[in-house]
Amino acid sequence: MDRPDLKMINRFESFRRSPAFTGFVLFSLVLILNIALQGPDRFFTASNFGLLLEKNTPLILVTMAQAMLMLLGMIDISIGVQLSLVNVIAIMLPQELGVPWPVAWLAGVLAVMTISAVNGFFVAYMRIPSLLSSFAMIYIVKGINVIIMSKPQGTVPEIVWRTYASEIGGVIPVTFVIITVLFLLWIYLKKTTYIKHVYAVGGNERNAYASGINPARVKMKAFLIAGFITGIAGLCLTAMSGAGNPLMGEAYGLKSIAACILGGIALSGGWGTMSCALFGSGFLVMIQSSVYYLFKHLYVWIPGFQVTTYWQNLVSDGIILLGLVATIFTAQTQRAAFKTGLKKQLKGGERLGE
Amino acid sequence: MLEMHGITKRFDAVVALNNASFEVAPGEIRALLGSNGSGKSTLVKVLSGLVNPNAGEIKIDGKSVQIGNAQESRRLGIAVAYQDLSLIQSMSVMDNLVLGLEPKGPLGIVDRKQVEARAREVLGRLKIDCRPEDLVRSLPPSVQSMLEVAKAISLKPRLLLLDEVTASLHHNEVDILFDTLRELKEEGMAIVIVTHRMEEIYKLCDGCTILKSGETVARGKMSEMDLNEIVYHMTGKRPDAAAQGVCQLANIEKEEQVLEVRNLVLLPKVKDISLNAFRGEIIGIGGLEGQGQSEFIRALLGVHKPSSGEIYYNGINARFKSPAQAVKKEIGFVSGDRNKEAVFPIRSVAENLYAGKTTKGNIFGYLGPKQINSFAGRAVEEFNIKAGSLKHPANSLSGGNQQKLVVGRWIALAPKLLLLDDPTKGVDINSRREIHKILKKCTEDGMTVIISSSDNAELLEISDRIYIFYEGKVSAMLAEENRTEEKLVAAMMGLISCDTGGELDG
Numbered sequence: 001m002d003r004p005d006l007k008m009i010n011r012f013e014s015f016r017r018s019p020a021f022t023g024f025v026l027f028s029l030v031l032i033l034n035i036a037l038q039g040p041d042r043f044f045t046a047s048n049f050g051l052l053l054e055k056n057t058p059l060i061l062v063t064m065a066q067a068m069l070m071l072l073g074m075i076d077i078s079i080g081v082q083l084s085l086v087n088v089i090a091i092m093l094p095q096e097l098g099v100p101w102p103v104a105w106l107a108g109v110l111a112v113m114t115i116s117a118v119n120g121f122f123v124a125y126m127r128i129p130s131l132l133s134s135f136a137m138i139y140i141v142k143g144i145n146v147i148i149m150s151k152p153q154g155t156v157p158e159i160v161w162r163t164y165a166s167e168i169g170g171v172i173p174v175t176f177v178i179i180t181v182l183f184l185l186w187i188y189l190k191k192t193t194y195i196k197h198v199y200a201v202g203g204n205e206r207n208a209y210a211s212g213i214n215p216a217r218v219k220m221k222a223f224l225i226a227g228f229i230t231g232i233a234g235l236c237l238t239a240m241s242g243a244g245n246p247l248m249g250e251a252y253g254l255k256s257i258a259a260c261i262l263g264g265i266a267l268s269g270g271w272g273t274m275s276c277a278l279f280g281s282g283f284l285v286m287i288q289s290s291v292y293y294l295f296k297h298l299y300v301w302i303p304g305f306q307v308t309t310y311w312q313n314l315v316s317d318g319i320i321l322l323g324l325v326a327t328i329f330t331a332q333t334q335r336a337a338f339k340t341g342l343k344k345q346l347k348g349g350e351r352l353g354e
Numbered sequence: 355m356l357e358m359h360g361i362t363k364r365f366d367a368v369v370a371l372n373n374a375s376f377e378v379a380p381g382e383i384r385a386l387l388g389s390n391g392s393g394k395s396t397l398v399k400v401l402s403g404l405v406n407p408n409a410g411e412i413k414i415d416g417k418s419v420q421i422g423n424a425q426e427s428r429r430l431g432i433a434v435a436y437q438d439l440s441l442i443q444s445m446s447v448m449d450n451l452v453l454g455l456e457p458k459g460p461l462g463i464v465d466r467k468q469v470e471a472r473a474r475e476v477l478g479r480l481k482i483d484c485r486p487e488d489l490v491r492s493l494p495p496s497v498q499s500m501l502e503v504a505k506a507i508s509l510k511p512r513l514l515l516l517d518e519v520t521a522s523l524h525h526n527e528v529d530i531l532f533d534t535l536r537e538l539k540e541e542g543m544a545i546v547i548v549t550h551r552m553e554e555i556y557k558l559c560d561g562c563t564i565l566k567s568g569e570t571v572a573r574g575k576m577s578e579m580d581l582n583e584i585v586y587h588m589t590g591k592r593p594d595a596a597a598q599g600v601c602q603l604a605n606i607e608k609e610e611q612v613l614e615v616r617n618l619v620l621l622p623k624v625k626d627i628s629l630n631a632f633r634g635e636i637i638g639i640g641g642l643e644g645q646g647q648s649e650f651i652r653a654l655l656g657v658h659k660p661s662s663g664e665i666y667y668n669g670i671n672a673r674f675k676s677p678a679q680a681v682k683k684e685i686g687f688v689s690g691d692r693n694k695e696a697v698f699p700i701r702s703v704a705e706n707l708y709a710g711k712t713t714k715g716n717i718f719g720y721l722g723p724k725q726i727n728s729f730a731g732r733a734v735e736e737f738n739i740k741a742g743s744l745k746h747p748a749n750s751l752s753g754g755n756q757q758k759l760v761v762g763r764w765i766a767l768a769p770k771l772l773l774l775d776d777p778t779k780g781v782d783i784n785s786r787r788e789i790h791k792i793l794k795k796c797t798e799d800g801m802t803v804i805i806s807s808s809d810n811a812e813l814l815e816i817s818d819r820i821y822i823f824y825e826g827k828v829s830a831m832l833a834e835e836n837r838t839e840e841k842l843v844a845a846m847m848g849l850i851s852c853d854t855g856g857e858l859d860g
Contacts, residue, residue, distance in 0.1 A: 188461075188463075191463040193456040193458060193462060193464055194462070196445075196449055196453065199442065199444065199445055200445065200449075200453055203443060207439070207440040207442055209404075209423075210404060210436065211424070211440055212425045212427075212428040214425065270445075271444050
């Protein structure tokens with residue numbers, strides 16, 4: 001069994017069966033497509049990487065937060081407006097009350113963690129389906145956002161957005177460091193008992209309970225971790241845009257769910273890793289970029305071809321839909337998981353221990 | 355070491371445990387026995403913390419304890435291997451084995467090496483054929499059952515509860531398991547096993563406790579109790595050990611045969627079932643719970659796809675792909691699980707009665723309230739359903755009347771074959787009688803009825819012939835003068851079987 005070729009085959013087999021495989025394939029396909037359309041000479045530059053990461057770090061982080069919840073079979077569709085909440089607090093506290101900006105930014109993260117905790121309380125202890133709980137939360141958080149900041153305004157200190165967009169030593173983008181740090185946090189978590197319990201509760205809540213695990217506490221912790229990551233994502237969004245806008249983050253909520261599923265995380269829980277979140281969000285980023293370059297080529301190739309950018313969105317969203325169908329219906333486990341997942345979203349948790 | 359007194363547990367109106375008591379000593383293997391619905395599973399769940407009793411006292415080492423949840427149960431040194439498994443399918447074998455008790459290093463990091471070593475040790479001890487890193491869902495059912503036991507044993511408990519774990523094991527696996535249990539007994543572990551296989555109890559156990567309708571009716575040493583006595587305490591009847599069940603019918607008239615099933619297999623529950631049903635007959639299906647009865651009935655209906663075997667319905671090979679197809683061919687189905695499979699609880703009585711009829715006719719056809727109400731009115735009168743009004747929701751009716759509603763729904767369709775899966779479970783005696791009356795009247799008009807029941811008296815009362823299932827096979831077919839409770843009980847406990855005792859006779 002020590003033959004190196006067998007070892008390679010075994011290693012490939014175990015990767016093929018891992019949750020991240022479908023996400024990896026999808027991501028690689030669009031990555032190649034993007035490189036071809038953009039031209040390798042222009043794709044492989046430090047500034048291109050920097051720009052890509054700078055624009056998309058909020059999405060990648062939000063997907064990681066969503067993945068944390070989806071591993072337990074829960075989703076939070078209010079994650080988008082939570083980003084806006086961070087943005088609003090980080091901008092308005094210094095502007096209106098003269099609070100130093102680092103304090104305000106910390107307050108933003110704490111506020112989102114509080115919102116997450118409330119969400120977690122309703123889902124874990126009141127047994128309300130996470131879909132409903134977070135749906136209600138959208139309107140609460142949106143209301144708070146607009147009360148604090150009624151129209152887009154404000155600025156971010158120059159040092160912040162300059163740092164955010166810079167590269168360390170001219171090579172490594174700061175955003176890359178942020179993502180890496182959070183990913184290392186996951187790698188640490190993955191080795192702890194906590195994540196084993198997450199997989200157990202996500203896989204089968206009743207059996208996890210029978211094995212002496214407290215599912216409610218596991219869920220609550222997941223919401224707090226997701227809240228923390230969402231907070232960081234909100235700060236990145238603020239630094240990226242350099243301004244305040246109470247409605248800015250909304251689209252991220254549903255996008256992050258799509259990205260998780262594209263990456264291969266089961267909607268029913270218990271199946272997936274953070275790599276899935278990275279591949280899934282990477283797919284979304286690459287598809288948008290590819291379609292942009294595709295249309296650029298079309299303008300050149302077809303004389304007189306002139307359409308609005310909405311067409312680009314239509315095409316990229318169509319491809320995303322195909323990607324979703326592909327992930328759900330290629331893997332048999334995913335197909336079953338998707339069905340039970342939908343059921344779980346609509347019915348909520350079962351009552352245990354009576 | 356463990357004592358339980360006066361344990362009572364009610365689920366709504368149903369009393370699962372009524373003043374039950376139980377005890378087991380260290381270094382003892384005790385069997386917990388009981389017939390259908392005797393409350394043995396509930397007793398196990400009380401000890402594992404999944405069910406909280408309404409009353410009673412649990413003592414461990416003479417000290418009174420409370421078991422409020424699964425964690426407390428584990429802390430008290432109780433480990434349970436569940437019949438329906440408590441494994442997480444999407445996790446690896448080793449993660450499952452240490453779940454909830456992972457060995458931790460610094461910073462809360464799981465010590466993978468130790469996990470793997472522990473897993474290998476317990477896998478080796480029970481000679482389970484799988485790798486620690488395999489996913490549970492990729493393993494066959496018998497291996498999963500062994501893992502469930504391995505998981506409980508690896509907790510190193512003081513009290514080990516095994517709930518019907520041998521049901522899906524192969525013979526050699528059972529031997530390995532029993533050897534291990536004997537070793538553990540020597541080490542001083544208290545072991546409780548729940549099983550329906552009598553020969554296993556005599557092979558393994560020191561003593562037994564017998565439950566009947568939630569009460570502890572007998573306890574004693576295995577050396578002092580014979581099989582007849584145990585079965586008597588479980589069922590209230592002494593088994594007819596000399597019973598010779600008939601297994602096949604000799605003179606089959608082809609024209610009158612409505613249903614013929616040959617060697618039906620639907621793993622894991624149904625292993626080999628052959629059955630005939632003639633026009634105007636009531637066929638009873640008896641046996642202990644979970645011997646494949648409900649899977650068999652659902653296989654006929656097309657809910658499950660059998661892996662092999664033939665089903666002939668009216669002489670035509672009929673393997674339905676869905677219940678809708680079966681209903682089109684005039685088969686009706688009444689489930690005992692009213693809430694899940696039969697009643698639409700918040701819809702009206704009239705709509706519930708008419709629900710079956712809607713499968714016929716145009717999908718967008720006009721359906722006036724007059725049509726529904728006149729139909730429902732007739733049905734309510736005919737089946738003597740006690741409802742406040744036709745407009746009241748179905749869940750305002752008593753359980754028995756709800757069940758009549760479902761039976762009435764199907765009878766109105768005048769099916770040729772009506773399948774009933776334990777229809778009178780939790781139904782009061784009057785409604786039960788009326789359902790029997792309805793069924794008998796229908797068979798006079800030429801309907802064929804196949805009814806599975808967990809109640810022996812019911813089977814003996816209404817069926818012309820009774821097939822008794824044991825471990826997914828027919829252990830006896832009782833007809834005419836053979837239809838005695840003693841014979842039924844003997845077949846039910848697997849004391850006789852078609853493979854050995856059953857002779858072909860007319």
